Amino acid sequence: MGNREDLLAGAKRCLMEKGYSRTTARDIASASGVSLAGIGYHFRSKDALMNEALFEAMREWGDELAATLAGSVEPGATPLRRFEVAWDRVVESLDRLRPLWITQFELVGQVDHLPEVRAYLVQGLRAAQDGLAELFAGIDPATDPERARLVGSLYQAMLTGFLSQWLLDPSSALRGHEVAQALRLATA
Numbered sequence: 001m002g003n004r005e006d007l008l009a010g011a012k013r014c015l016m017e018k019g020y021s022r023t024t025a026r027d028i029a030s031a032s033g034v035s036l037a038g039i040g041y042h043f044r045s046k047d048a049l050m051n052e053a054l055f056e057a058m059r060e061w062g063d064e065l066a067a068t069l070a071g072s073v074e075p076g077a078t079p080l081r082r083f084e085v086a087w088d089r090v091v092e093s094l095d096r097l098r099p100l101w102i103t104q105f106e107l108v109g110q111v112d113h114l115p116e117v118r119a120y121l122v123q124g125l126r127a128a129q130d131g132l133a134e135l136f137a138g139i140d141p142a143t144d145p146e147r148a149r150l151v152g153s154l155y156q157a158m159l160t161g162f163l164s165q166w167l168l169d170p171s172s173a174l175r176g177h178e179v180a181q182a183l184r185l186a187t188a
Contacts, residue, residue: 004042006032011053016099020050043077047114054107055120056098065093066131080183083136084176090159091173094166101163129156 001009014023029036043049070180078086092103104121105138111118129152130141136155141148158179166173174182 003032003034003038007034007038007042007049008053008056010034011049012057013055015050015057015103019099019112020054020103023050023060048116051116051120053113054103054117058104058124060126061093061097061100062131065090066135079137080180082138083183084180086135087176089178091166091175094163094173095170101167105164105167125156129153132156132159 007028010030011023011028013031018027023046025039025117026038028039028046032038039046039049043052074081107114107117107121109114113119130148131152132155133139133141133148133188135153137151139151141152160176162179
């Protein structure tokens, strides 16, 4: 790897260990084995490097989750069964990536001061909504964009609320079958 890649890897490590706002340029330089000057040369600033590290970590998580979920639901599964299985896979990924989720919640409170992060999170939110509609409900966003938007937004809101509960008290995390049962009770 070159210095740029080493800095990015070091920043991702710091992001997972210390979070976004607690990571210093010295932390990144130490974790990457690259001088402080390398940050400015390759990324202009520590914040630009941290943003890129965050965006890359989120993309990697999304790709990994999509690959995991692709083969996890049996063919012909009902929408509710598809939801249960997908929800459980998401929950399984949360513990391993807890620092990434904490960082995202940390940044939501700072988006008015971080326009680049806000733009990326909004873009990611829209892509996530489409992905969640397809994953949980089998809706193709290309052929039914409005339905995907509505259903994906609902799933995104549920997942975001669930994440905040899970970050505070992982022992209260609902499994897929419990969320499905709650949905049945709420719509009865």
